[in-house]
Amino acid sequence: MFYDDPKKHNLKHNPFKALVGPRPIAWVSSMDLDGVLNLAPYSFFNAIADQPPTIVFAPNGPRPGGGAKDTLANIEKTNEFVVNLCSYELRDEMNKSSAHVGPEVDEFELAGLTPAPSVHVKTPRVEEAPASLECRFVTRLRLPSTNPKIENNMVIGQVVGIHIADRIIDDGMIDVAAYHPLARLGYMDYAAVDSTFEMLRPD
Numbered sequence: 411m412f413y414d415d416p417k418k419h420n421l422k423h424n425p426f427k428a429l430v431g432p433r434p435i436a437w438v439s440s441m442d443l444d445g446v447l448n449l450a451p452y453s454f455f456n457a458i459a460d461q462p463p464t465i466v467f468a469p470n471g472p473r474p475g476g477g478a479k480d481t482l483a484n485i486e487k488t489n490e491f492v493v494n495l496c497s498y499e500l501r502d503e504m505n506k507s508s509a510h511v512g513p514e515v516d517e518f519e520l521a522g523l524t525p526a527p528s529v530h531v532k533t534p535r536v537e538e539a540p541a542s543l544e545c546r547f548v549t550r551l552r553l554p555s556t557n558p559k560i561e562n563n564m565v566i567g568q569v570v571g572i573h574i575a576d577r578i579i580d581d582g583m584i585d586v587a588a589y590h591p592l593a594r595l596g597y598m599d600y601a602a603v604d605s606t607f608e609m610l611r612p613d
């Protein structure tokens with residue numbers, strides 16, 4: 411089959427996000443100018459450079475009632491955030507933190523998570539997370555949107571510090587079985603990485 415209009419694919423649901431997956435999940439902590447904490451998952455996320463380590467994620471659409479999502483509004487005020495990585499074991503907490511609640515609600519508390527101090531940014535990280543990337547805000551790009559109610563954005567961050575839980579390091583390498591990363595698929599589906607294999611490059 412072929413389609414070029416998201417409303418004309420004749421499938422039960424738009425398959426786009428099911429095709430571009432699995433996607434890693436940026437579990438972004440941020441803070442407003444009064445120190446109110448915010449935490450939310452973003453699966454339009456990836457690493458885009460490693461010297462310096464740089465990430466991108468996409469806070470799209472307004473929050474219910476209008477205005478930028480809390481994560482984006484906070485980052486534009488403070489110029490910093492933390493991308494916590496999420497494991498299968500933290501799936502319920504991650505899901506709880508995606509609730510559309512007001513900016514005054516601290517999703518660390520809502521999800522029963524512990525804020526732990528960061529080193530180079532004021533925004534705390536999620537203590538329970540297997541790893542956390544402290545980020546400085548580099549830029550926000552506004553992307554085209556075909557829906558007047560939805561604003562599409564790319565937020566780029568430079569990673570200035572990396573926390574790794576000792577339990578996921580084995581013999582100087584990240585032990586993927588211990589890390590057990592959670593990934594977003596399409597629809598309401600997720601995957602957890604349970605097995606890996608190695609393949610050497612041809613040159």
Ligand SMILES: Cc1cc2nc3c(=O)[nH]c(=O)nc-3n(C[C@H](O)[C@H](O)[C@H](O)COP(=O)(O)O)c2cc1C
Nearest residue numbers: 450451452453454468469470479480481508509510
């Ligand atoms: C697994 C998962 C992935 C998500 N990915 C995105 C995303 O990439 N972009 C986005 O705008 N919203 C995404 N959402 C929805 C946001 O998490 C949700 O709108 C949240 O309430 C935003 O919180 P905030 O206003 O505190 O930033 C995702 C939700 C879940 C559960």
